[in-house]
Amino acid sequence: MSIKAWTFFFVGLSFSLYLFIAWRSRVRDTLGFYVAGRDVPAFANGMATAADWMSAASFISMAGIISFMGYAGGVYLMGWTGGYVLLALLLAPYLRKFGHFTVPDFVGDRYESNVARLVAVLCAIFVSFTYVAGQMRGVGIVFSRFLEVDITVGVMIGMAIVFVYATLGGMKGITWTQVAQYWVLITAFLIPAIAISIKLTGHALPQVGMGSSLLGESLPLLDKLDQIHADLGFASYTQAFVGRWDKINVFCTALALMLGTAGLPHVIVRFYTVKTVDAARWSGFWALFFIALLYLTAPATAAFARYYMIDSLHEKRADELPSWFENWSQTGLVMWLDDGDGRLQYHGGDQSERNELFHSGKLSSAEVAELRAQHATWLSTDGQGGVDGRKQLRELGLSGPDRDIIVLATPEMAGLASWIIALMAAGGLAAALSTASGLLLVISSSVAHDVYYRVLRPDATEAQRLRVGRTVIGLAVVVAGLFGIFPPAYVSQVVAFAFGLAAASFFPVLTLGIFSKRVSKFPAVAGMITGIGFTGTYILGSVYGGMSNWCFGIGPQGIGTVGMLLNFAVTLGLTPFFPAPSAKIQRMVDAIREPEGVGPAVDIEAAIDH
């Protein structure tokens, strides 16, 4: 069977499984639709959270990013896992005890304010839409790379699948498909990682292999990598704080990602789906455990692939290049523009003028063909005619291979059978679809539950609410799909910033709501607005307005940390000047701190079905 046939087989098989699960878990009430009937076991919820969390970017791009960043890539590893500690210790058990369906529910009820509720709704929708657009695009890209269908067709197939299981089963359908999707994506990720580890170091555990030496050598892999990097002009792989990533930026970015993770609504709502407070804590553990399986492997894959790529390409003649290089050259993820000596040179940093390895980025195939033709003329006329394509590509910032090649080409680098490569396609789709569906549910519940039911029509019947929930999620799928087909230019830049905004808005308001009985409506809303206002302005100013990073040289990715501090400062600074929350709210806070349900405010439990 060819790779393409295998890909159709695996994708078809996994999609049938998702549809089967959707049919088995269709729901009839809002409790099932929004929180999966609140009876998901902690183990399964952990797995669903992991799939929900790990997006197309985690699966396809993260190892590649680390591969090109070295030490600083740890920012994403620490940031996207460290947040779960905050989530499990500071938020999950209490929000589960609170009950209800959404994050804005808690903000609105705790601060007795529909303004706070609506600000929270806007944040939730903004964060979710920027995120989901990237996922839909990811679905389209996987389809186009592996099955050579048009991106638009790919996005539409993905939309159809999500539409079916999200509208039929709501959170229940999403949860159980995410459990299946976790297995698909983790299998697809681990097999090539283990294979390449065995091939290079002889160790089956990539995490051990990463710290050992290459077969037939005495030097540890990472030292070898540092040596190669130094020879070719790249920054050191293991040394900390080189270039743009100085200490304050690594620190602030890691912290902003952690706090943002703890404030992302699609992750928080997963903790509403379990039975008890205890199960919410265990879900936190299982979620991070299942996430760590991928996150501990990704840096190993990154180091192996980095070494293997340089080793098999640098100084090689065309007839010595491996077959995966040929295959991926056709997609433009790698391209070679020779300087005339017939050997491929891969350089970076201060030696980047000698580099001959590029990727095509957003250039169209016609532009690439033209550039190659000009370059050929330039070579054959000894620089008299034509244009040096290397210089052009360097100036466009397209030096080196596309980072996605690291994960996509690993199976071929490791010499695995073609069906494993096909499995990668199913894995990438599972990662993208599982995250997309979780986000779509947040959008649906924000509009249908928080705005329609809690603010506009509190007298709506159960059937009406379920109908509105289904309609909104259906519409959201379509909008997300349109974003995927016509990606707004800002999406790729904004996704990382969604974390900054979540850190500066949700994290302080949620933790203070639980750990302080004194903080009330006005200081909380003022803090939230300050946090988002500062972070949003700084990001927009720095990315589009050409503003310098005036705040201690912190880049836009890390500024959420400062926004979060401002939010806390404003909220706590204003608190003494405003009255404490009402006795009812104080009782509610007592109740969410008390796992036994004997807190003074038993009435909050009765409010679950309101």
Add this chain to the structure above:
Amino acid sequence: MPSRIESLDESLTRDPRARACIARYWRRNVALMARLLVVWAVAGLGCGVLFADALNAFRLGGFPLGFWFAQQGSIVIFVVLILVYAVKMGKLDREHHAELEALAKDLRGEAPEPQ
């Protein structure tokens, strides 16, 4: 696990001993949390970032130590921290529950239901 909400008498919350018990539970929870968060900060932001360059002078097998903390060690420690929290809080919950249960029994003994 059956819901515990119905298992305890609501009047319990008016009893000063029960209130003290609930307050003690919260203090122990916060203390445990604070200890674990210190480890979280030292392992992740400390060893992984702030001291990473200094720690890189040491080695763990083939890894420079700071690099290992940033890409492996911190994640393992994060997983263990949540595990410790879940286990310890489970135990604390059970003790707390038993304590309240005993108080509830005691209260019922003091004020028996009219026949």
